Amino acid sequence: MDILVIICLAFGFLFFLGGAVGIIRMPDFYSRLHPAGKLDTLGIMAMVVGLSLYNLHHFTLGTVLLTIKMLLIVFFVFLSSPTATHSIVDAGMRAGLRPWTRKTDTRATRNETDETRKEEV
């Protein structure tokens, strides 16, 4: 049982790490929402499920009620985190943020843009 708890916690921690790195490294507001929305949801679900498994060591009525409460946290986060992410995206669209594209202002042919991108690299 302990090994399962450790696997769940390490899995969730890995997803949280990916989310934090993605929030720092991504170039744009919308692309930053992608790790922030998905990886945090899955990380919190895995970690709370692991902690609730650890809570079931002593199988009494109190620990079962606590486990049900922790699974209610999982259910609530599963509902609320995508809703919050969608709300932030909606705020960005209404405020007029345009998505990130390649850094060429003039509309040139595809060959020229590829050359300019190679020069930028």
Next chain:
Amino acid sequence: MNTFFLCIAIGLCLLMFMSLYRCLFGPTVLDRLIGVNAIGSKTVVLLLLIGFLYERVDMFVDIALAYAFLNFVTVIAASRYFHKRKGLYEESFMD
């Protein structure tokens, strides 16, 4: 097992500092909101871990549930408040 919980909690604190970078230096106000949301979702797990370390899970699970709800309400209210702000697109090139 307590040592493992403590290590995971310290690692979560470091990840919260990584998200705090986006809160401090985010180009627009919505980037800061993303950072706040990420920190809040890590705090829920951190509260449960603190509950296991102090062996008072029955108290800390309520606090974690309330914090998750508060985080959700904060993000919804702030994004409803900021969706009329113009000039965010120009603000995002100021770094």
